[in-house]
Amino acid sequence: MKYISTRLFRSLLTLIIVVTVVFLLMRMMPIEGYFGANFDKLDEAQKTVKLQNLGLLDPWYTQLKNFYTDLLKGNLGESITYRPKVAITKILGDKLITSLKLGMSSLVVSLVLGLGLGILMARFKGKFMDKLGTVYVVGANAVPAVIYYLLIQVFFTDIFNLPLLYDKSNPKSWILPILCLSLVNIAYYAMWIRRYMVDELNKDYVRLARAKGLTNKEIMSKHVMRNAFVPMAQYLPASILYTVSGSIYVESLFSIPGTGGLLVTAIQRQDNTLVQALVLLYSSIGIIGLMLGDILMAAFDPRIKLANEGGSR
C-alpha cells in the first residue's frame, strides 16, 4: 500500500509537470491561430477585446493559477475555436465513449483471436499452423495499414453487404471498423504470446512436468500459458486505457465521431482548453496504465515485489 501511495504521489507530480509545460507552450504560440480565417478581417481593437475575453492577456502565472483553480473545481473550461463556447466535457464525452466502445470491442477481439492464434502457433511450432500464423503476422505488420483498411472497406462492404460508414444506431456498421482496428493487434498479441510460450516451453520445469506425467495439454494450460502471460500483463491495462485515444485512420475512413486525431486538430486550431484537457487525459491514462500494469504483473509473479524497489529484479 505504501508503494502504491508513493507511486501515486509521484505520478501526480509528473502529471502536473506535463500539463504545466504544455500549458505554457500553448501560451507561447503566435496569436493568429485564435482567429483562424478571420485574422485579416478584424482590426487591432477587436482582436484585443477577444483576447481579453479569453483571458489570454493576463500574465502567464495568473492564467496558470486560474486554470488550476478551475481544474480543482472539476471545470475544464469551454472550447475556444474548435466548437466555441461549448463545454470541453460535452465535446469529449460523446467522442470518448464512441472511441472507447469501438476500442474495447477491438481489444477483446484482438486478445481472444491473438492469444488463441499465438497459443496454437506455439503448440504446433514449426508446423503448418505456425507458418500460416507467421505469414499473417509478417503481412499485418509489413503492409501499411491504410492499404488493407481501404481494401476491407471497398470489398467487405460488397461481399458481406455491410454499411460503408459508421452509424451509431446500427451495430452492423461497427463490424468493419472493429475488424480494421483489430488486424494489427491480433498479429501483435499472437507474435508475443507465441514467443513467450516458446521461451517457457524450453525451460527445465517443463521437462520436469513432462517427466512427472503431465500431458502436453496439461503442461500448456497449467504451467506454460500463465507464465507466458506475465510479461504481457504489464502492457495490458495501458492498452485498454489507450483505446480512448482512438485511431485517426479508421475513424476518418468510416467517419466515426471519435477522439482519433482530435489532439492534432485542437493544436492546429489553437484551442488551448481542449489541448489542455486532452493532454491531461492522455497523460493520466499513460501513467495509470503503467502503474496498473506493474501491479498486475506483481499479482501474477511472486518474484516481483513492488515494495522494495531496486531489488534483484
Add this chain to the structure above:
Amino acid sequence: MAQKTIEEIMNSEVVLSIKDLVIKFNLRGQELTAIRGASLDLHKGESLAIVGESGSGKSVLNKSFMGLLDSNGRIESGSIMYNGQDLAKFKTEEDWIKIRGKEIAMVFQDPMTSLNPLKAIGKQVQESIELHQNLKGEEAKKLAVEILNDVGISEPERRYKQYPHEFSGGMRQRVVIATAVACNPNILICDEPTTALDVTIQAQILQLLKNLQDKYNLTIIYITHDLGVVANVADRIAVMYAGDIIEIGSSEEVFFDPKHPYTWALLSSLPQLGVKGEALYSIKGTPPNLFKEIKGDAFAPRNPHALKIDFVERPPYFEVTPTHKARTWLLDPRAPKVEPPPLVKKMQELYIEAGDKVE
C-alpha cells in the same frame, strides 16, 4: 544403513530389462548412433550407477525409458521390457503417460530451473500426488506436506505456500525430489542429482535419496560422471563408453578389480589418486565420432593395451564373476596377460589391506 549384499540384489526380480538397444538421432541430415546395442538388467530395490564421460549416452539411455527423447531421436532396435510391456514399442503420448511419473520418475540436474517459478512448491508436489495417487484437495495437500517433511524441509506447512525463489539450491533439489517421490514411482532416475550443488550439500542429498529409497521402496538409477557420488551410494556400477555399457559389476568389483581398459583409465583419472607433484592422469585422445560406424572396440584407438582384434571385432561380454562382466578382448583366454595401470593396482592393494584388517 544396511547396504544390500550383491547376492540379494541379483536374486531379486528384474524390474527393467534392456536388450541390444540401439538409439539413433538425425542431426543435420546425418545419422548419429547414440546408443549402440546396450543391454542392462535393473533389479528391484537396487541402486545402480551409470557412469561415463559427457556424450557417452548415459542421459539418452535413461530418457528412452520415459519417452523423453528429443523429437529427432528414435529407438532403432532392441527392447526395454518393463512389467511385461516393451517400452521401445511405445509411440504415442497416451502410452507414455502410463509410465511417466507413475512407474518411472526422474530428478534432473539443475534444481534452480527445474521448478515452475510461479507456482507454490507445495502445489507442485501436490500436482504429482493428484496425478498418480488418486487423492484430491485436502487429502493430497496433507500427503504433500508429509512428503516435504520426508525430504527434510522444516516447517513444511508454512513452506508449502512458498515459491521456488525463496529456497536455496539444496532445498530446491529436495523439492524436486519430493515432486518425483510424490508420484510414487517404482524406479527413480536421478540425472546428475548433485552436480549443480555445492559439496557440503551433495552428501546430504545423497543421504536423503538413500533414506527415501528405504522408505518408499525405490529402485534408483544414478546417472553421474562423479565417481565420488557413485562410491557413496551405488550397489552396482555400469560404465558407459560411446553408447555402450562396457563393464558392469558390484561397486567393489568395478572399483577394486576393474577389467576394461577404459574403466582403468577412468579410475586412474580420479584426482584423489593423484600423487602430489605429478601431473594428474588424463585419457589420451577423444571419444569416437558417433556419426560413423564403429568397428571393434570403441575404446581401442585410445587404449594403450589395444590388441589387433580390438580394431576388427567388437568384444562380447566376458563374465568375470556371476555379477561382473566386461566387454574387452583382454578377458579372452587367448589374450596376452596385461597388468592394470599402477594407480588401479594401488587401489587394489589398499582394498586388500583394508579387507585384511577387518578380518
